Amino acid sequence: MAIRLTAEQLEELRSVDSPTVANAIEAFRVRDDTEGFLGMDIKCLTPEFGVMVGYAVTVTADSITPGRARSRQGHVKVFDAIAAAPKPAVIVVKDIGPKRTHACFHGDVLATLSKRLGAVGIVTDGGVRDLDGIRPLGYHVFAAGLVVAHGTFNFIDVGIPIEVSGVRIQSGDLIHGDASGVTTIPLDIADKIYGECLKLREREAGLRDYAHSRDFSLEGLKAKLLGR
Secondary structure, eight states: OOOOOOHHHHHHHHTSOHHHHHHHHHTTTSSOTTSSBOOTTSEESOGGGOOEEEEEEEEEEESOOTTOOOOSHHHHHHHHHHHHSOSSEEEEEEEOSSOGGGOBOOOHHHHHHHHHTTEEEEEESSEEOOHHHHGGGTOEEEESEEOSOOOSOEEEEESSOEEETTEEEOTTOEEEEETTEEEEEOGGGHHHHHHHHHHHHHHHHHHHHHHHSTTOOHHHHHHHHHTO
16 A cells, blocks of 8 residues: 655655665565666756655656647646645656757746745756756756757646656656665655665664774675675
C-alpha cells in the first residue's frame, strides 16, 4: 500500500544524501538494483541547495518543433496539477520534441510561479535557462543542461506516465535528488527508508574507522565484508 509521508518523515529524508537513500532502497528488494535511478544525462545544476525531496508532477513538453503555435493552455494544466499535487511537488518534464539538445523548459519566471504553487524543483531530460534568476528562489534544478532560448515552448500532457533517463515515473512518485543525481523511492517502503539509512551510515562508518585503525588487515577486511 502506498504511503504518504508526514512532514517529519520528509524532513528526515532531506537530511540524508541521495546515494545513501539509493543504497537503502536495495535492502528491501522491491526492484532490481539497476532500476529506479536517473543517469549521468541528468545533471544537478543547483548542488548548493542540498537534497530535494518531493512528489512528481509529470509533464511532456516540446519547445523546438518549427512552426508550431504557442499555447498557454499547457501551462494552465501544469499549474493546476502542481496546486492539486501532494506537497512538496517536483515537476518532472519529458522532452518529446525533435531536438533535445535545444529543448528548454524552465526559466526564472516559471520557477517562481511553480514554487509559489508548491513545487520545490524540476527534473527534466531537456534544458533550462535563467539560473541566476532561479538560484535566489532556492529552487532545485536537475536537467540535461542549459539552453539560451525557450523556442516554441508548449507543455503537452500532464499527469501521464513518462520515461526520463530510462526511468518510468508517474505523478505522485517520490523523488529524491542531490548533487550526485536523482532516484525514485518506492512509496510502499518510503516510511522505512530513513531507518535503513541510519543502519547504513553506521555500517559504513565502521568500515571507515576500521580502515584507519591499527588493526586493519586485508584478511580482516575480507572477514568483515563476507560476514565471517
